[in-house]
Amino acid sequence: MTDRYVRQFESLDAGAEPEWLRPVRRGAIERFAEAGFPAARDEEWRFTPVSAIAQTEFAPAPPARPLAREAIAPFVFGHPEWPLLVFVDGCLNEALSSVPALPGGARAIGLAQAIAAGDEIVARHLGRHAPVEGSGFTALNTAFIADGAFVHVPAGVELAAPVHVVFVATGEADGTVTHPRNLIVLERGARASVVESYVTIAPGRRYFTNAVTEVSSGEGAWTEHTRIQRESEAAYHIGLTHVDQARDSHYRSFTLAMGGAIARHTLHVRLNAPNIETLMYGLYLTRGDQVVDNHTAIYHDHPNCNSWEVYKGVMDGRSRAVFNGKVLVRPEAQKTDAKQTNRNLLLSDGARVDTKPQLEIFADDVKCTHGATVGRLDDVALFYLRSRGIPEGTARTLLTYAFAAEVVEEVALEPVRLELERLVRERLGAGG
Amino acid sequence: MLEIRGLRASAGGNEILRGIDLTVNAGEVHAIMGPNGSGKSTLAQVLAGHPAYEVTAGSVTYLGQDLLDMEPEERAQAGVFLAFQYPVEIPGVTNAYFLRAAFNEIRKARGLDELDPMDFLDVLEEKLKVVEWGPEIMSRAVNSGFSGGEKKRNEILQMAVLEPRLAVLDETDSGLDIDALRIVAGGVNRLRRPDNATIVVTHYQRLLNYIVPDQVHVLSRGRIVKSGGKELALELEARGYDWVEDVVGVA
Numbered sequence: 001m002t003d004r005y006v007r008q009f010e011s012l013d014a015g016a017e018p019e020w021l022r023p024v025r026r027g028a029i030e031r032f033a034e035a036g037f038p039a040a041r042d043e044e045w046r047f048t049p050v051s052a053i054a055q056t057e058f059a060p061a062p063p064a065r066p067l068a069r070e071a072i073a074p075f076v077f078g079h080p081e082w083p084l085l086v087f088v089d090g091c092l093n094e095a096l097s098s099v100p101a102l103p104g105g106a107r108a109i110g111l112a113q114a115i116a117a118g119d120e121i122v123a124r125h126l127g128r129h130a131p132v133e134g135s136g137f138t139a140l141n142t143a144f145i146a147d148g149a150f151v152h153v154p155a156g157v158e159l160a161a162p163v164h165v166v167f168v169a170t171g172e173a174d175g176t177v178t179h180p181r182n183l184i185v186l187e188r189g190a191r192a193s194v195v196e197s198y199v200t201i202a203p204g205r206r207y208f209t210n211a212v213t214e215v216s217s218g219e220g221a222w223t224e225h226t227r228i229q230r231e232s233e234a235a236y237h238i239g240l241t242h243v244d245q246a247r248d249s250h251y252r253s254f255t256l257a258m259g260g261a262i263a264r265h266t267l268h269v270r271l272n273a274p275n276i277e278t279l280m281y282g283l284y285l286t287r288g289d290q291v292v293d294n295h296t297a298i299y300h301d302h303p304n305c306n307s308w309e310v311y312k313g314v315m316d317g318r319s320r321a322v323f324n325g326k327v328l329v330r331p332e333a334q335k336t337d338a339k340q341t342n343r344n345l346l347l348s349d350g351a352r353v354d355t356k357p358q359l360e361i362f363a364d365d366v367k368c369t370h371g372a373t374v375g376r377l378d379d380v381a382l383f384y385l386r387s388r389g390i391p392e393g394t395a396r397t398l399l400t401y402a403f404a405a406e407v408v409e410e411v412a413l414e415p416v417r418l419e420l421e422r423l424v425r426e427r428l429g430a431g432g
Numbered sequence: 433m434l435e436i437r438g439l440r441a442s443a444g445g446n447e448i449l450r451g452i453d454l455t456v457n458a459g460e461v462h463a464i465m466g467p468n469g470s471g472k473s474t475l476a477q478v479l480a481g482h483p484a485y486e487v488t489a490g491s492v493t494y495l496g497q498d499l500l501d502m503e504p505e506e507r508a509q510a511g512v513f514l515a516f517q518y519p520v521e522i523p524g525v526t527n528a529y530f531l532r533a534a535f536n537e538i539r540k541a542r543g544l545d546e547l548d549p550m551d552f553l554d555v556l557e558e559k560l561k562v563v564e565w566g567p568e569i570m571s572r573a574v575n576s577g578f579s580g581g582e583k584k585r586n587e588i589l590q591m592a593v594l595e596p597r598l599a600v601l602d603e604t605d606s607g608l609d610i611d612a613l614r615i616v617a618g619g620v621n622r623l624r625r626p627d628n629a630t631i632v633v634t635h636y637q638r639l640l641n642y643i644v645p646d647q648v649h650v651l652s653r654g655r656i657v658k659s660g661g662k663e664l665a666l667e668l669e670a671r672g673y674d675w676v677e678d679v680v681g682v683a
Contacts, residue, residue, distance in 0.1 A: 379483070384520040387480045388534035388590060389508035389541065398533070402524030 001054045002036045002136075005029075008060060009143050018118050021145070024127040028142035037136045044135070047322040047354050048264050048293045053236045058177035058208045060144075061089040064170055067201075072096055075166050075199045077419040083108040083163045085149050089170055090178030092147050104157030106192075111181055112147040121152050125185055129214040130242035134268075137238045141179040141212040148181040148213075153190035155218070162193035162224075162413055169209065171202025171232065182213040186221040188246075193224040193413050198239075198259070200232045206261070208236040215243040215251070219273075222250045224412050228423070231259035233290060239265045247273035254411050255282040255311075256420055257292050258427055264293035264322075271333075274304045281410045282311035285427050286319035286351070293322035300333040300363075309340040312407045314400055314428070315351035322354045327368060329361040336363060340370040345377070345403050401430040433458045433629050434499075434598060439490035440654075441478050448474045450654035451490070456598070459626045463640055463665060464633045466651035467673040472633045473517055475651070476602040479631075480514035481507050494598065508534075509541035511597030511628075515587040515604050521575045527586070528570035531556070531593050538594055559592040562619045581612035588619040599623070600631045605639035617642030637669035650676045 009029045037054035038045035067088050076084065085108060086096035092110035099108050107114075114122045132139040149165040167180050184194055198209055209231060217223050231237045237260040245251055255265055269278050278298060286292045298307045313321045323342045344353045357370040377399050385395035404424050411417040424430075439452040448471045456462050466472050478485050479492065481504035492499040499507060522530065528549075535555070536546040547555065560567065563585045575583050584604055591599055601620065605613055620630065620643050632643055640648075640662065648664040649656045650673070658664065658676050668676065 378520075381520050381522055383482055383504060384516065384522070385530075385534075386504035387508055387514050387516075388530075388594065389505050389537040390534055391505050391537065392503070394533070394537070395505075398525060399522070402522060406524045 002033055004057060005140060005143075006033050012144075016116065018115065018123065020123050021115065021126075025143050025145065028127075028132045028139045031132045032136050032139035032143060035136050035139065044295065049262060049291060052262060053208060053238070056175060056208070058175055059173070061176040061178050061207075062173055064088040064091060064093070065172065067093060067096060067168070067170070069096060071201050072166065072168055075168070075197055076164070078164065078415045079161065082161045085110065085163070085165045087147060087165070087167045087180060089172065089176070090147055090167070090180055102159060104154055106153045106157050106159055108149065108151045108163045110147055111145070111150040111183060114150040119150070121185055122150060122183060125214065125216055126183055129216060129244050130212050130240055134240065135266075137210055138212055138240050141181060141210050144179040145181045146179060148183070149194075149196075150182070151184045151192065151194055153186045153192045155187040156189045158191040159193065162195050162416060164195045164197065166197045166199060167209065167211070169200040169202065169205070169207050169231065169235065171200060171205025171207055174206055177208040177210060180209065180211040182211075184213065184215045184223070184225070186217050186223055188218045189220045190218060191222040193226070193416070195226040195228065195416060197228040198231050198237060200235065200259070203232050204234055205232050206234040206236070207232065209238070211237070211239040213239070213241045215241065217243060217245045217249040217251050219246045220248040221246070223252070225251065225253045226411065226416055226420075227253070227255045227265065228420070229255070229257045229259050229263060229265065230423070231263065233259060233288060234261050236260060237263040241265070241267045243267075243269040245269065245271050245273070245276045245278065248275045250277045252279035252412065253281065254408075254420070255294065256423065257282070257284040257294065258286070258423075260290060260292060262291045264295065266295040268297045268299070269307075270299045271301055271305045271307075274302045276302070276305040278305070278307040279410070280307070280309040280311075281407050283404055283407050283424070284311070284313040284321050285404065285424070286313070286321050287316040288319060289317065290319040291322070292319070295324045297326040297328065298338070300327065300329040300336045300338060303332060303334045303336070305333065306337040307339070310407050310410070311342045312404060313344045313353060314347060314404055315344065315353055316347040318348075318350035320352050320354070323372070324356045324358065325370070326358040326360070327370070329363050329366055329368065331362045333363050334365045336366040336368065338366070338368045342372040344374045345400065346374065347377070347400065397428055397430045401425060401428050404428065433495060435491075435493040437491045439478070439492060440488045441474060441485045442488055443474070443485050447488070448485070448654055449478065452654070452656060454649065454656065456629050456631060458629055460646045461624070461630045461632065461643060463645035463648045464631060464651055465635070465637075465648060465665065465668060468635065470651040471654040472635075472651050473602050476514055476600045476631070476633050479600055480504060480512060505537070508594070509538050513591050513594055513596030513599045515584075515591060515599065515601040517603040517606065519575045519583040519587055521573075521578070523573050523576045525574050526571055527574050530574045531570075531590065534590070535593055556593065559589060562592040562622050563589045564615050565589065580607040581609065584608055584612065584616050585619075588616050592619060592623055595623075597628045598631070599628065600633065602633045603635065604632070605634055605636065613639065613642065637665045640665045652677055
């Protein structure tokens with residue numbers, strides 16, 4: 001199965017690529033050829049049925065046809081002045097994108113363009129954060145780096161408006177693969193908010209998105225990173241977000257996962273210095289036969305860092321969710337304060353969730369807690385609402401929405417929060 | 433308004449109500465008193481349609497309808513209201529959203545137009561006075577982190593907004609300090625009208641100093657063993673529940 005991708009790689013046109021990139025790609029494909037896709041015996045991938053992906057002969061997506069603005073309107077929100085980068089089947093669509101002049105030399109542009117221009121920041125960071133040893137998927141993405149968003153915020157610069165990066169799958173040809181690659185670099189004291197959306201205009205199509213995002217958060221930087229995954233429910237989505245944080249930085253992520261037949265997001269956050277704060281929030285909504293997996297790992301390598309994680313899930317139909325949250329505290333990471341919570345709501349008898357918190361603590365002066373719950377709607381609360389005249393179906397929806405919305409409230413930027421609430425309401429069939 | 437005949441109900445196979453007969457007319461306030469475990473709260477919950485209780489015999493007629501044949505939400509839409517002994521916390525749903533949703537469901541069921549948030553705010557402003565509350569309470573999640581007293585006041589606020597024909601107050605006085613008790617009882621009294629009725633379920637006579645009943649019924653082991661005027665409550669307070677049980681010869 002790996003040969004196919006190796007052959008695709010050999011036929012890549014290196015073109016006018018900068019010299020540093022070739023060995024990065026070469027190393028990645030070699031790694032992939034050696035390791036292949038993760039196997040079921042791999043503990044990290046035990047619950048993710050990747051064989052369906054490994055055994056499908058995906059072809060690179062053909063060049064996308066022009067897309068009307070109306071086609072992407074349902075996925076764009078907020079203010080028209082917000083920086084917007086739209087990628088159609090993996091390639092930047094300039095006609096649909098609009099980025100106003102950003103303050104202080106900040107940039108939000110296509111990665112392909114930045115690479116072609118020989119950008120030094122890109123050379124310094126691309127492929128330097130997310131290790132290709134992590135998984136075959138990351139290696140594959142790195143070998144096939146083509147396009148995605150490059151956001152660079154220089155020292156002390158604040159972006160008031162969030163940068164919205166939208167990956168649209170057209171499903172024009174069935175069985176195609178894209179490897180979106182994003183690079184977000186915040187220098188010392190910079191502030192920015194980035195939203196990644198993975199969407200489709202072909203809800204029934206089976207395609208494969210293999211995305212990787214690298215984030216470098218400089219000293220004292222503040223980042224809010226939101227990820228909205230609403231791919232086709234017949235599609236496959238594998239995503240990795242790797243974050244490196246420097247001293248005194250604040251990074252908060254929110255992940256909404258509701259698309260994909262098989263979808264997985266891995267979030268790795270490495271705390272590379274003392275006094276770092278990390279907030280990780282997530283919500284997964286599954287139905288039908290979906291399998292949605294969230295793996296998170298936070299590496300407390302230095303003292304005096306705080307991490308706070310809350311992931312919630314609502315599972316319906318015969319769907320299945322997986323949550324695996326690792327917190328690793330090294331011996332030198334004294335005064336670590338880490339809290340992890342995973343709460344799950346099962347709406348049907350056929351739905352299930354596998355939740356596995358993993359705390360590995362090697363320091364003695366730390367405060368680390370975790371908790372996982374799996375439950376159903378509270379009968380007493382249901383009766384309470386019905387006793388006030390609210391019909392049973394409406395009451396169920398209201399309680400389900402309330403359960404999910406609680407974690408959405410943690411999103412700092414209001415317009416982003418409102419959009420997430422709208423998506424969750426729409427998905428759960430909750431009105432008003 | 434309400435006719436209960438030979439009502440028997442059980443939970444988990446245990447019979448709790450063993451033949452209740454009770455008639456409540458419009459404009460009346462009835463107090464149901466009794467020791468712990470006598471079935472007071474069960475009666476209140478059966479009237480609201482709590483699914484944990486199984487009615488095994490008897491009938492309940494409410495405004496000419498078979499109440500036992502109605503879903504909990506249909507009962508509420510028809511004007512039955514239960515103030516819970518233990519109001520439920522619902523994190524993530526604001527009081528404002530909850531109250532408007534309930535208010536509009538009941539209006540819808542009666543063929544009336546639903547009110548939008550702005551118009552509902554006008555309705556609410558009046559109702560908040562009933563429980564001496566400001567508008568801040570509306571943006572808090574339903575009962576979430578409320579004190580015991582606040583929860584009971586919230587029940588009365590809901591009652592004020594939903595304007596029931598038959599209100600059943602289940603131990604609304606339990607856990608209230610004297611100020612909260614005055615506010616809660618004051619709210620109930622302000623909501624009394626000639627066309628509605630109230631059933632006050634309570635263990636203690638104290639609440640009946642504020643909400644004066646027309647009739648008092650004493651429940652023991654699932655049956656009404658004694659009925660009388662408001663003076664019966666005072667007699668119970670003085671002589672204890674053992675007295676009633678002795679008088680009627682309950683073993």
